[in-house]
Every structure is written in structure tokens, then in C-alpha cells.
Amino acid sequence: KAGVTQTPRYLIKTRGQQVTLSCSPISGHRSVSWYQQTPGQGLQFLFEYFSETQRNKGNFPGRFSGRQFSNSRSEMNVSTLELGDSALYLCASSLDMTGAQYFGAGTRLSVL
Amino acid sequence: KNEVEQSPQNLTAQEGEFITINCSYSVGISALHWLQQHPGGGIVSLFMLSSGKKKHGRLIATINIQEKHSSLHITASHPRDSAVYICAVRGAQKLVFGQGTRLTINP
Numbered sequence: 001k002a003g004v005t006q007t008p009r010y011l012i013k014t015r016g017q018q019v020t021l022s023c024s025p026i027s028g029h030r031s032v033s034w035y036q037q038t039p040g041q042g043l044q045f046l047f048e049y050f051s052e053t054q055r056n057k058g059n060f061p062g063r064f065s066g067r068q069f070s071n072s073r074s075e076m077n078v079s080t081l082e083l084g085d086s087a088l089y090l091c092a093s094s095l096d097m098t099g100a101q102y103f104g105a106g107t108r109l110s111v112l
Numbered sequence: 113k114n115e116v117e118q119s120p121q122n123l124t125a126q127e128g129e130f131i132t133i134n135c136s137y138s139v140g141i142s143a144l145h146w147l148q149q150h151p152g153g154g155i156v157s158l159f160m161l162s163s164g165k166k167k168h169g170r171l172i173a174t175i176n177i178q179e180k181h182s183s184l185h186i187t188a189s190h191p192r193d194s195a196v197y198i199c200a201v202r203g204a205q206k207l208v209f210g211q212g213t214r215l216t217i218n219p
Binding site for chain 2: 105
């Protein structure tokens with residue numbers, strides 16, 4: 001089985017722009033979660049989707065949004081980028097919301 | 113105080129040593145995860161447990177629900193075990209992560 005695929009792997013944007021990151025889960029997995037990792041804050045939960053519905057959301061501003069499609073693929077969007085949004089964004093999939101999570105390699109976003 | 117505390121933050125040991133990394137949490141949980149992150153960012157899920165003990169190869173994870181504490185043990189450590197080990201707990205709605213333990217195993 002193919003693992004969790006995140007695209008793109010690297011991204012450079014400037015302040016004020018917006019960005020869309022993509023995550024393709026392991027086949028058969030219906031839950032997708034997104035995380036932000038920075039040196040200062042460590043790993044933080046962004047949101048979790050199951051069956052195309054956002055089930056849980058972390059403490060991030062409304063500039064961070066996401067969605068899940070009927071094939072379980074997910075995207076997250078960050079609008080009006082700020083320097084502090086520079087981070088590694090990780091996606092993880094699981095069979096359901098309680099199962100073991102399998103992580104993608106991440107998208108490293110740099111905001112200049 | 114963070115909801116998930118790991119200790120130590122950094123650990124350097126010689127090849128072959130027995131390693132213990134600790135995780136304490138303050139919230140009610142449904143499961144606890146141990147994750148491994150190598151340089152470059154990739155994260156591997158090592159264990160998910162809600163009670164007792166699990167073993168996989170040289171890795172052992174234990175959890176004491178009453179004491180809200182978990183340990184990750186590595187037997188016969190090897191330089192390839194060098195990584196950041198992260199404890200994460202699943203609370204009511206989300207995963208909450210510890211700050212990680214950076215493990216370096218010298219040959």
C-alpha cells in the first residue's frame with residue numbers, strides 16, 4: 001500500500017499570499033488530521049476530518065482552513081500568510097478517528 | 113504547565129545502553145502514542161496504547177493510566193535509534209504532543 005502523500009514537499013511564499021497544501025491518505029483510511037510543527041511550539045493540532053466533515057479543530061486563527069473530499073483526500077489552506085506561518089505541515093491518516101496515525105513526509109512552508 | 117511533559121529533553125548514550133524516555137500527562141485520555149521523528153521531518157508511529165505494555169523488536173512501551181504516566185524503553189540501543197521521540201495523548205477531541213526527547217546514540 002502506498003503511504004500518506006503530501007504535496008508539495010517544499011513551498012516558498014511571501015507575506016499576504018495564500019497557499020494550499022494537499023494530502024492523499026492511505027487507501028481505505030477515512031480520517032485525515034493536519035498538524036503544524038515549528039521549532040518554538042513543537043507539534044500542534046490543526047484540524048481533523050472524517051467522512052468529509054471537520055470533526056475537531058485546534059487553536060488556530062480562521063486563516064487556516066481545510067476540507068476533505070469524497071475520496072478522503074484532504075487539502076488545507078492558509079490565507080494572508082504571515083512570517084510566523086513558516087513551519088512543517090504534517091498530515092496523518094488513520095482508518096477512523098481512534099486508530100493509529102500514519103504520517104506523511106510533510107510540506108515545509110517558508111514565508112518571506 | 114503543559115498537558116504533556118516529557119523527560120529528559122535531551123539524552124546522549126553509548127551504543128548498547130538501555131534507554132528510558134518518560135511521558136507524563138494531566139488530562140484524561142483515550143490513547144497515548146509514541147512517535148519517532150528523524151532529521152528531515154518524517155514521523156513514524158511506534159506505538160498506540162491505552163493500557164498495559166506493548167513490545168516491538170527492541171522497543172517497549174508501557175502506560176500506567178492511574179498515574180498518568182508512560183515510558184518508552186529501547187534495549188540494546190544503536191546509533192540508528194538516534195531521533196526525536198514524541199509522546200502524544202488523545203484527549204477529548206485532539207492529539208496533544210509533548211515537546212519531544214532528542215536521543216543521540218554514539219557508537
